[in-house]
Amino acid sequence: MAKYFGSLLIIGAFLAHTLGVLPSATLDAIERLADDVRQRASLTYDIDPRVVIVDIDEASLAEYGQWPWPRTVLAEMVNRLFEHYEIAALGFDMVFAEPEQQQVLMALQALAEQGELPADLIANIAADLDGDRTLAQAWQDRPVVAGFVFNQQEPIMLGAPVAPALRLESVPPPRLAIPQPPGATHNIPALTAAATSSGFFDNPSVDRDGIFRRATLVQQQGDGLYLGLSVRLLQQALGDLPMAIRTAQRGDELLLTQLQLGSLLIPLSEQGSVRVPYLGPQGRFPYVSVRDVINGQVPPDILRGRMVLVGTTAPGLKDIRATPVDNLMPGVEVHANVIAGILDQRIPVKPDWALAVDVLQLVIVGVLVMWALQRLEPLYSILLAVILGALSLASNVLLWQAGWILPITTTLLLIVALYSFNTSWSLLVENRSRKKLTRTFGQYVPPELVDELASRPNLASTTGEARHMSVLFSDVIGFTSISETLAPEQLSQLMNRLLTPLTQEIHRHRGTIDKYMGDAVMAFWGAPLPEEQHANQAVATALAMCQRVDELSHELAAEGLPALRLGIGISTGNMAVGNMGSAFRMAYTVMGDTVNLGARLEALTRRYGLPILVSETTQAAADQFEFQEIDRTHVKGKTEPVRVYRPLGKKGEVPTETLTFVARYHAALDAGFNGEIEHATTLLTGLVEEHPADKTLYHALLERFAQQQKNPQE
Structure with a gap:
């Protein structure tokens, strides 16, 4: 019952986690790692030429100096891209939040203020050196998407705010379950006004471990919805496609479920993000250097009609991200993967029915595994658990390849948890059973038999039962008169010297000591473990006991002590065996008419002057020995005379x-x-x-x- 209860508690804990009642950061982290494994296993490693990255690389930094560059350099790059290479659209994975500071212009203005240079001359020079105006002119009337970032913590607004991509019509506007940043850092007014549109490139959906698995595409400020850089660039490249959103109500919460861009559908999570459909590690998109673009050294076919993202791979500019497929991926390539995924309509999505499927799977798998562990043999229960785990994993991978994101680790970990718990519980119970058996039988049987009992506890029982067994009674003939001649210390030593070899022989022949009664010993064969050869073992023990006593008698004679003679009676048949006694004391013993006959036979050895007498049933069962029939005599408790025999030795040896x-x-x-x-x-x-x-x-x-x-x- 305790094992069932523990298994149900484990299943309940996993269900509580799945339902969000008992969240576990550890299980969530394992699930994320499983997602990473599935994603890496399904990578295509294709090169997608539709998005080209113009790279601020080390070669460009060597050519134009440290970042930030003069904006006239960037303006020249923009002009080259549109005029010479005829790109479709351009997006900047960076923000120009402050006006350009030019030391030369500042020095000239200072001279003009001192009257040393004409003011109109300085004004003309300033106009020619104004990099912000030059870059804005390069952007003007071209499909350029300016990047900006939201501030998720502080309500600080920098630069010129941009118009939202969409506005929520209701008043007051609904609060969607997406990021609601209080502040933002935009571009300077001249660039904001010149850009066709703007898109944010910050990502509040980064997981706790810092891995970029998801990318946020929609954020809300007031009644405005703002889109990510990747979506905005794709919109411009496809001709300023119209946009729409779809929402769903969940209780008091309004969920954003889908973004539509022309005919392209973008499924969104509750946080307004998508799982980035990576094609592979860095390099899945063409990279060209800013230097080569400005110098006209890039083959035109690489850029013509393409969507272009301006970003950096230079480590010093700190735009390197950790992703499930590459620990050092430039952030700009994350945007490129999102664009490619939208175009190909392969954005993975967690369906609305994912929770129901997960709960149902946990219940079915949990109950089946629990039943198997309780009812089936270990091998079959393990086999069933492996099959269930393999089926769950295979179906999950197939759904993943179809674009559905469903959790998998909860089911697999539930199987592991149930198996571990049940195995540990069984080991605990087995250990307790082993200790109980050792305590119960350790005083009766040899250690090797206790080990065998522990390995096969189902064969041992302390409850009363009827078994076909053999019982042996042994006594020293004339011991009373011998003991009267010995001091207590001598008598104690003699008893130890006598009972030790007798016990050794009983144990050696897999017998169970019932009790010691002074110089007498009672033992039996066939319990607690069944023993098919119990009669042969009992007879062999009796012969060995007599031999050991003869050896002891020679030692005693050398010490001036009287010799010892044994009388042994053996009986075979059905008898009751088990723990018997009272509420105050119990003993593992045997009872019955067969037992009484064994005691009577031991007493008869004195009449015939023989060391061993066995019953007719023992003689018939001990087929390994030759016997001599001694008599057909009446014994107490029997109406008919019984045949008694003495063993002569093993067959073939007599x-x-x-x-x-x-x-x-x-x-x-x-x-x-x-x-x-x-x-x-x-x-x-x-x-x-x-x-x-x-x-x-x-x-x-x-x-x-x-x-x-x-x-x-x-």
Whole structure:
């Protein structure tokens, strides 16, 4: 439930960001970077000859000196462009906000004021040297667009204001959701009056990271709408085309949605800007040097009938912009890209339905990914997430190529966020489960089995359940009398020396320690992890335990301590396993009739003088070992006699002599059970003489057969 809730919170956070309720500068920055990647991937790198840039470059600065130049130089350039090269229209990506200051003219005027030169002579000279008037004359009656800049902060007006491109007719004029600059810096009156029109070249739509992704084309002052330099230049080049705007109402806000220039439609964002449709890095438009224009060294075909922008690539003049396609692009080329995009009608636009699509996509993708992560296997959930991400990306790129701008990073980041959260949550839960398993089973099973449990927690359970398992009971025969002869410290040391190797063997054979009961040990196989060979493992453990106790007994004998003998009983069958106990203390243990039989078999080892006895079901399941049937006897809790066996060793490792002896013993046993008491007694007597080590077993059976002969009904 917590995982579902966390996933829903993530989806909700992304939806809140998309709806503007929870804005995130980081997500916005990532989206801008994604836009840059898409734009760079779709660049055509074409050269567009329709717009030519007359460049104030380093060569021109070397020819005419530092900027600003005498305006007579610029006037000569303008005359050359229109008279010699016959350009269509000219735009200046610069502003002449102050009259030209000429030191020579100022000195002559000072002499005239002192009476040293005639005033009328100075007036004639001043007229000839007036660069502002000369430049204005060069502009006069020609399609020249003067550049100016708006002041977005201070209400300062410099130069001669220009007439707006359009006026809003309603009174009071509506306040559009576009830049509303309080001030502006225009050209000096003579140039403003001489220019056919004026267009601003400042860009309040620059993103926070300083990248020129968008260009503002419309700004408002009062009831006037003013257009950017690129739009104004295009208008003049196409014959002073008529203009119109389209608006849309959104609540109390009036949005400018489209600018129409003749038959050309320019889709606008809410801020009156467009996404610049860059053709590529710098150099997508022809550049010619001002020096070469004035000197007539530019091939006429490059300029004839073209739209011309006057700008600069000289680094010292600080008109270099960072764009998504070039970190060092001259600002004048940004205007050229906008003009080319308008002419080709390929201005990308964010459609009105973009928000609805984004929200719907987030919901669908988010729910599908959340469902997949909760329900499917990890491989399939990852595959589905990758497919959804690829489909979202592919559709977004196709829409981008069609001119539609839709966000993409929110969907992709949502997939990443959901996958990261669910993976982290699963790792946290798995770690907690691993620690829980370690705490639960670490005291019962060997470390390698705990690791296996942690890697397959679904196979382990502490809740009660029925399983087919094997249980082992081990006890030291006569330990009570031994303990009475030892001091407490010696007894403690002996217990450690005894239980340590026994536990090692149980762990080595993948057994689970149930409990220690003094010198007794209880263990089982088949839980917490299923174990198909539980009977074989239990028998192998019993044999190994006896061998380890024999080795320990030799050590004890060397120390003057009594030898130890084990009695082990093993039973196989269905039993209940799990955490059992009370509200105060729980233990992971086994219970059931099979468990009780194992305890009874351990007690029977004393009757027969044998170290290990197993049940008939254990003998049948432990198919890796040879067994000797010992007896068919009654045990407490059973109405029918049970067959008990002792393991002889692994198949193929038991000597032939032993197997022959066992066959003779089985013959004696069968004779006794078939009522042939005398024959059985004769066979057993012979076995006692040949194998005195098992005399306790034989005497127990002889005693049984003698009692059976006296009382046949028992």
